[in-house]
Amino acid sequence: MSETPVNAPRKLPGSLEANRRLDRWLRINRDGTVTVFPGKVEIGQGILTVFTQIVAEELDVALERVRLAPSDTSYSPDEGITSGSRSVQEGGIALLHAAAEARDLLLQRAASRLGVSLEQLAVEDGVVTARSGGAITYWDLTSEELLAREATGDIAPKSPKEHTLIGTPVPRHDIPGKISGAPAYVQDLELPGMLHGRIVRPPSPGARLTAFDEAQVRSMPGIVEVVRDGSFLGVIAEREEQAIRALNRCKRIAQWHEISALPGTDPRYLLRADAKTEVISEKSDEAALARSKRSLEAEYTRPFIAHASMAPSCAVATHDKGAFTVWTHSQGIYPLRTELTKVLGVPERAITVIHVEGAGCYGHNGADDAACDAALLARAVPGRPVRVQWMREDEFGWEPFGSAMVVRMSGAVDGEGRIVNWTHDLWSHGHSTRPVGRDGANLLGAWYLEKPVPAATPGNPPLPAGGSHRNAIPLYEFPNQRITNHLVLRAPLRTSALRSLGAHPNVFAIESFMDELAAAAGADPVEFRLRHLKDPRARAVIEAAAEEAGWRKGGKGDGARGRGIGFARYKNVGCYAAVVVEVEIGNEIAVRRAWAAVDAGLAINPDGIANQIEGGVIQTVSWTLKEQVQYDAQRVTTLNWTDYPILSFAEAPAVEVTLINRPGEPPLGTGEGAQGPTAAAIGNAVFNAMGVRVRDMPLTRERVIAALA
Amino acid sequence: MTITLIVNEAEHRVAADPETPLLYVLRNDLKLKATRFGCGQGQCGACTVVMDGKAVASCDLPVSAAAGKTITTVEGLSTGGKLHPLQRAFIAEQAAQCGYCLSGILMAAKALLDANARPSEAEIRAALTDNFCRCGTHQRIIRAIQRAADEVAT
Ligand code: FES
Numbered sequence: 047m048s049e050t051p052v053n054a055p056r057k058l059p060g061s062l063e064a065n066r067r068l069d070r071w072l073r074i075n076r077d078g079t080v081t082v083f084p085g086k087v088e089i090g091q092g093i094l095t096v097f098t099q100i101v102a103e104e105l106d107v108a109l110e111r112v113r114l115a116p117s118d119t120s121y122s123p124d125e126g127i128t129s130g131s132r133s134v135q136e137g138g139i140a141l142l143h144a145a146a147e148a149r150d151l152l153l154q155r156a157a158s159r160l161g162v163s164l165e166q167l168a169v170e171d172g173v174v175t176a177r178s179g180g181a182i183t184y185w186d187l188t189s190e191e192l193l194a195r196e197a198t199g200d201i202a203p204k205s206p207k208e209h210t211l212i213g214t215p216v217p218r219h220d221i222p223g224k225i226s227g228a229p230a231y232v233q234d235l236e237l238p239g240m241l242h243g244r245i246v247r248p249p250s251p252g253a254r255l256t257a258f259d260e261a262q263v264r265s266m267p268g269i270v271e272v273v274r275d276g277s278f279l280g281v282i283a284e285r286e287e288q289a290i291r292a293l294n295r296c297k298r299i300a301q302w303h304e305i306s307a308l309p310g311t312d313p314r315y316l317l318r319a320d321a322k323t324e325v326i327s328e329k330s331d332e333a334a335l336a337r338s339k340r341s342l343e344a345e346y347t348r349p350f351i352a353h354a355s356m357a358p359s360c361a362v363a364t365h366d367k368g369a370f371t372v373w374t375h376s377q378g379i380y381p382l383r384t385e386l387t388k389v390l391g392v393p394e395r396a397i398t399v400i401h402v403e404g405a406g407c408y409g410h411n412g413a414d415d416a417a418c419d420a421a422l423l424a425r426a427v428p429g430r431p432v433r434v435q436w437m438r439e440d441e442f443g444w445e446p447f448g449s450a451m452v453v454r455m456s457g458a459v460d461g462e463g464r465i466v467n468w469t470h471d472l473w474s475h476g477h478s479t480r481p482v483g484r485d486g487a488n489l490l491g492a493w494y495l496e497k498p499v500p501a502a503t504p505g506n507p508p509l510p511a512g513g514s515h516r517n518a519i520p521l522y523e524f525p526n527q528r529i530t531n532h533l534v535l536r537a538p539l540r541t542s543a544l545r546s547l548g549a550h551p552n553v554f555a556i557e558s559f560m561d562e563l564a565a566a567a568g569a570d571p572v573e574f575r576l577r578h579l580k581d582p583r584a585r586a587v588i589e590a591a592a593e594e595a596g597w598r599k600g601g602k603g604d605g606a607r608g609r610g611i612g613f614a615r616y617k618n619v620g621c622y623a624a625v626v627v628e629v630e631i632g633n634e635i636a637v638r639r640a641w642a643a644v645d646a647g648l649a650i651n652p653d654g655i656a657n658q659i660e661g662g663v664i665q666t667v668s669w670t671l672k673e674q675v676q677y678d679a680q681r682v683t684t685l686n687w688t689d690y691p692i693l694s695f696a697e698a699p700a701v702e703v704t705l706i707n708r709p710g711e712p713p714l715g716t717g718e719g720a721q722g723p724t725a726a727a728i729g730n731a732v733f734n735a736m737g738v739r740v741r742d743m744p745l746t747r748e749r750v751i752a753a754l755a
Numbered sequence: 756m757t758i759t760l761i762v763n764e765a766e767h768r769v770a771a772d773p774e775t776p777l778l779y780v781l782r783n784d785l786k787l788k789a790t791r792f793g794c795g796q797g798q799c800g801a802c803t804v805v806m807d808g809k810a811v812a813s814c815d816l817p818v819s820a821a822a823g824k825t826i827t828t829v830e831g832l833s834t835g836g837k838l839h840p841l842q843r844a845f846i847a848e849q850a851a852q853c854g855y856c857l858s859g860i861l862m863a864a865k866a867l868l869d870a871n872a873r874p875s876e877a878e879i880r881a882a883l884t885d886n887f888c889r890c891g892t893h894q895r896i897i898r899a900i901q902r903a904a905d906e907v908a909t
């Protein structure tokens with residue numbers, strides 16, 4: 047351990063602040079490799095490739111030398127949760143500085159070994175050479191103690207001008223394995239003696255198991271254990287299909303007492319619910335207000351939508367001599383471990399959580415819950431690993447959804463076509479019920495145990511990032527504005543973080559309303575936006591998207607086809623994105639093409655950014671045109687892909703991404719930058735095509751017809 | 756019951772209930788993990804394999820119905836240590852986000868290209884009707900299949 051400094055240690059960049067030891071982040075190995083220990087995890091966003099790129103760049107070694115250690119609570123840095131497009135800002139920045147310091151330490155050693163000064167040295171792929179002759183490699187210089195110290199924060203990373211790897215489209219490290227059939231996901235994990243578990247979920251939230259004849263299941267072939275703890279019910283079998291057959295029989299014979307009472311599927315039920323109301327931004331200018339010429343009001347809604355990962359959640363757990371090991375695709379191994387202590391009644395040191403990739407999750411899905419399920423089943427069969435695979439209906443029925451939301455806008459323009467007044471009221475449930483909950487356990491299985499650990503009070507991430515109110519404060523400059531968050535904490539269905547949180551509905555509302563005001567002012571939507579924006583980076587993405595799309599000022603749709611634009615700076619502090627889409631309205635509303643312009647500061651991997659934005663646009667087209675979780679008075683009725691259609695290959699648009707690279711600016715994540723702008727661009731394009739405004743998502747043909755009537 | 760399967764040109768004898776979905780036999784008995792579970796209901800395409808030249812969902816196909824048929828999975832795509840043109844094209848186009856959908860899509864694409872060496876974009880899209888990708892990698896995937904077709908044709 048390094049000495050504790052007398053003065054308070056200086057603040058270190060990104061996650062290095064909370065994990066200060068250099069050897070928590072990387073290790074220089076004698077065999078010519080470098081091991082990176084990321085705390086952030088891969089969720090399909092390509093972040094691990096970015097990490098290898100950062101480390102290879104700062105150390106001056108070939109990319110091929112960099113290995114990635116799986117995130118594991120026994121040794122990985124604690125970086126909380128991988129979410130909010132913060133992995134580059136937090137984990138990437140930490141690795142950038144840690145690698146820069148490691149390089150400096152290696153060079154100091156090289157200088158003393160070669161008997162020259164630091165300035166005499168040059169590095170290429172880990173070989174340090176002195177100008178006067180003489181060379182030594184990192185692999186000879188390294189030792190255990192080299193990085194066994196805290197970062198100082200004194201060594202500056204390279205300047206962007208010196209970059210040779212950062213800024214280049216390095217290919218994803220994981221694609222060759224994934225297209226060759228190598229095991230890649232937690233679903234593929236196979237441990238010796240592993241058993242297969244399934245959980246018998248209740249028919250509706252809060253239901254109690256009242257009668258269940260275990261014997262009818264125990265006698266089935268291959269059944270090893272039937273686990274019942276209160277209303278938590280699971281089966282463990284030798285073979286996977288045996289577990290599924292037992293699950294199906296359990297579903298037939300278990301009897302439940304159902305208590306849930308769900309509201310209608312129109313999100314406007316939120317307007318009548320108890321809410322905590324808070325004004326989050328207010329500006330006033332009486333003189334400007336007096337210039338109001340035309341006022342407008344509008345109400346926008348989004349229903350509950352599902353993450354709907356391609357892979358239902360899965361986990362493997364073992365329980366041996368009082369200690370648990372859990373393999374999981376959770377987005378936060380440390381928070382999950384803390385949460386598990388409450389359910390399993392053992393201390394943190396008795397639980398090891400290891401991350402193994404799952405399919406793309408797009409936020410808080412069933413990953414953590416499946417981990418808890420696996421641990422609860424493993425406890426019943428000590429020494430034998432249990433793999434719990436959720437079925438499709440488990441994931442649809444029990445994942446936390448993205449909250450339904452209602453947004454009411456009002457505004458006014460003056461005679462010059464400038465917005466003089468703007469109000470935005472939003473109603474929503476909280477957007478985080480992730481582990482760790484303050485006053486309970488945010489793990490589904492825990493709520494149904496004989497001695498339940500109840501759910502924590504739902505949370506809503508605070509500003510500036512925000513949860514329900516994420517991106518509710520517009521980036522535009524208005525003399526009068528009032529933004530009000532009406533937070534409805536009691537949710538009829540489980541809600542939590544879904545990619546971009548409240549930004550999708552808030553930006554949909556803001557950017558749709560901007561178009562409505564532009565129409566009222568007789569202005570072109572692009573020009574109208576620029577009129578109200580000072581930030582040059584914001585203006586630049588709008589101009590770039592318009593130019594790429596060949597935007598025609600004041601251009602009108604032809605009754606079937608039209609174009610629209612949407613813009614936001616994600617979280618008001620993240621990446622800037624503007625999206626233009628072209629829609630075609632026939633039997634359905636189709637988005638044929640999209641043009642996105644993005645400014646994510648220093649672009650570390652331009653192709654990775656393009657991939658994230660393309661995916662973000664396409665997924666948002668799906669959310670905005672097609673998706674809505676269905677339920678009746680008691681049960682979620684969206685249980686399979688027929689109940690919840692998503693965008694198909696026939697429907698996916700062509701997306702062009704323009705990247706504005708700003709090497710002098712810090713890098714910003716892009717995983718959630720496109721959602722809000724894309725949703726609004728679609729609504730605006732429908733208006734451009736047909737002259738009608740559809741304000742309720744999903745934007746369906748029926749709603750267009752209703753609006754025409 | 757013992758069932759004989761021909762998977763990736765090798766013969767396997769497996770002891771399983773004849774009703775067991777082929778998917779679980781591939782994954783758990785033959786340890787071929789590339790074929791993946793997504794829904795178990797023939798709706799998403801994650802479990803697609805090529806059987807006697809056709810793309811089929813393995814999650815709701817009883818293993819007994821696959822007995823004696825010729826089955827190809829992603830593990831059987833490359834031959835003699837050489838990647839299949841589709842695999843090379845997916846790398847070249849960087850056609851993945853999470854990649855979970857890819858095995859099924861690769862097999863649907865293989866069945867397409869084996870039957871139609873020069874598919875149009877519309878034909879590629881149509882061949883993937885039963886495959887979902889939640890990450891939104893559609894455009895890269897379509898481009899990769901086009902690239903593979905071009906490579907095979909030239
Ligand atoms: S898992 Fe077979 S089609 Fe979805």
Ligand code: FES
Pocket residue numbers: 090356405406851852853854855856857887888889890891892
């Ligand atoms: S790449 Fe993730 S589902 Fe297709």
